[in-house]
Amino acid sequence: MQSAIDPVTEVQERFARAIFNGFESYFAEFQNITLAARSRFERADWLGMHQASTERIDLYKKKTGEITRYVELIAGIHQTDYPFWRAVKGFYASLIEGHSNFEIAETFYNSVYCSVFEHRLIRDEHAFVFSTQGDMPKSDMTRVYRTYPWTGSASTTFEPLLKDYEFAIPYEDLARDLRSIEDHAMQFLGPRFALQPGETEVQVLEHHFFRNKCAYIVGRFVSGDDSMPFVxxxxxxxxxxxxxxxxxxxxxRVSVIFSFTRTYFMVDASVPSKYVRFLQHLMPAKPISEIYSSMGYNKHGKTYYYRCATRHMQTTTDQFVIAPGIKGMVMCVFTLPSYDFVFKIIKDRFTPPKDMTREQVKAKYRFVKRSDRAGRMADTQEFNQLVLDRSRFSEELIKELYEVAPSIVHEKGPALIIEHVYVERRMTPLNLYLKDANDEQVWAVMDEYGNAIKQLAAANIFPGDMLLKNFGVTRHGRVVFYDYDEIVPLLDCNFRTIPAPRNEAEELSSKPWYTVGPNDIFPEEFRLFFSG
Incomplete structure (x- = not known):
């Protein structure tokens, strides 16, 4: 005779299965959106490509919202019972044990938990702060790349490769492209890499990476212990x-293509961790969290970042300090010197003439997340109820936080709790970079500054406030915009000429003598930004 199942235990099992089913549904729909990218590329459906990218970003919140409603119904009175969730985590862990994408499934569970508890009391006993299976599946990445032996010539090596990666539409001139690859490969690789037939091979990830109007083939040359990435x-x-x-x-150069400043790729990776491992070999300096994000798994990128940041905090002793640069009118920015990220919180009150609300600033960040960042706007991770060690904050920073954002900063025992914060990669503010730059660096970085504005305009983005302090310089020397409170779609802007004053009073006036609409832009004023 079968023993009766405890009613609460039965609810916990159904609860765990509902979350797991939600994850599987999310992952399947994510994959379906991604699988259509190749067809959109072949049809030159660029608007559809952008819409699909936005749809995929929005999908995660949609799916976690759907599942949250189900689990609230299933859990009933146990919905906010921590011992209940502790048992549910155990059942869920058994469901995803050995799963090829368990790490992303854990993140999905965490999101449902955070939705119920509003990001409070996130403990490893209730959620997957850390994984019992390790940070990533033990994936065999040899299953996700194709191998081409080096024939002694780049053109003959890459000819079968390009034919294997051809589309439903033909190459314009394959022979010309192979000659070009031959010339560039020999020029670059010749003095840097030993190319030996029988010892050298080319390894290429099995599927294209799609973004905007471009498809990318990603791989590497391998010879013994040496390798050379290429795109x-x-x-x-x-x-x-x-x-x-x-x-x-x-x-x-490969890292710039996979930059945190670009729109997420679409790539047919049924086991993302295999691709992540291969890409990490190509870009060893790039955080794994950013590689996950670059493939569209930005929520798991956030999980991976948090785990790495927590470990870093446990092994260092330096203090959080106010970030170098001119203080912002809207945001307060601080950093940990030993860690390459900055933390940005929205002030309670903005410095005049800034006139907007906290929710409007958040909307700008959401707009950037869903836009084509064109390699010129930094991606961010958004945290709610972030708990940090109070003792790791300098007294100067604590004073600053309580002065500019007392409504969202709280202390509880040894913890400092920040209700809402954005985290992004640390860059050198452009105005500070210029102070120490030589003439050659000044010319190069100001050219980059101009390119950043031009490329943002091509992506239908007008930065608004173009002061040099609102741009940063990456380790690759690229200029990136990171102040979003005045950002608007370019097509929403009304570019005007400043009217001539009609009399002496207007000419001497310290205020505009003409009406100014909310999206009116006067190019004559740009020199004020460009001069720093």
């Missing part, structure tokens, strides 16, 4: 044929 961007010609735009070599 091949593929574009449409005017007559809708495919051509090789370039071949980019080296970790730094």
């Amino acid at each position: 091949i961007p593929l574009l449409h010609s005017e007559d809708h044929k495919i051509y090789v735009d370039a071949i980019l070599f080296g970790s730094d």
Whole structure:
């Protein structure tokens, strides 16, 4: 005779299964949106590509919201019972044990938990702060790349490769592209990499990476213990044929393609961790959290970041300090010197003439997240109820936080709790970079500054406040915009000429003598920004 199941235990099992089913549903729909990217690329459906990218970003919140409603119904009176959740975590852990994507499933569970508890009391006993299975599945990445032996010539090595990666539309001129690859490969690799037939091979991830109007082939040359990463961007010609735009070599150049300043890729990776491991070999300096995010798994990128940040805090002793640079009118920014990230909180009151609300600032950040960042706007991770060690904060920073944002900063025992904060990669503010730059660096970085504004405009983004302090310089020397409170779609802007004063009183007036709409832009004033 089968023993009766405890009613609460039965509810806990159903509860865990509902969350797991929600994860599987999310992952399947994420994959379906991604699988359509190739067809959109072949049809040059660029608007559809952008809409799908936005839809995929919004999908996570949609799915966790759906499941939260189910689990609230299933849990009933136990919904906010911590011992109940402790048991549910155990059942869920058994469901995902050995799962090929358990790490992303854990993040999904955490999101449901945070939705119920409003990001409070996040403990490892109730949620997957850390994983019992390790940070990543023990994946065999050899299953996700193709291998091509080095023939002694780049053109003959890459010809079968390009044919294997061809689309439903033909190459514009494959022979020309192979000659170009030959020239660039020999010029770059010749003095840097030993190319030996029988010893050297080319390893290429099995599926294209899609973003905006471009498809990318990603791989590496391997010879013994040495390797050389490369990326091949593929574009449409005017007559809708495919051509090789370039071949980019080296970790730094590949890292720029996978930058935290770019829109997330779409890539057919049924086991993302396998791709992440391969990409991490190509870009050893890039955090794994950013690689997950670059493939669209930004929520798990946040989980991975948090775990790494927690471990870093446990092994260091330096204090959080106010970030270098001119203090912002809207945001208070602080950093941990030993960690390459900054923390940005919205002030309670903004310095005049800034006139907006906290919710409007948050809306700007959501707009950036869903836009084409064009390699010129920093991605951020958003945290609620972030708990940090109070003793790790300098007294100067504590004083600043309580002065500018007392409504969202609280102390509880040894903890400092920040109700809402954005985290992004630390960069050198452009105005500070220029102070120590030589003439050559000044010319290069100001050219980058101009390119950043131009490329943002091409992506339908007008930065608004273009002061040098609102741009940062990355370790690759790229200029990135990171102050979003005045950002607007370019097409919403009304570019005007400042009217001539009609009399002496208007000419001497310290205030505009003409009406100014909310999105009116006067290019004559740009020199005030460009002069710093």
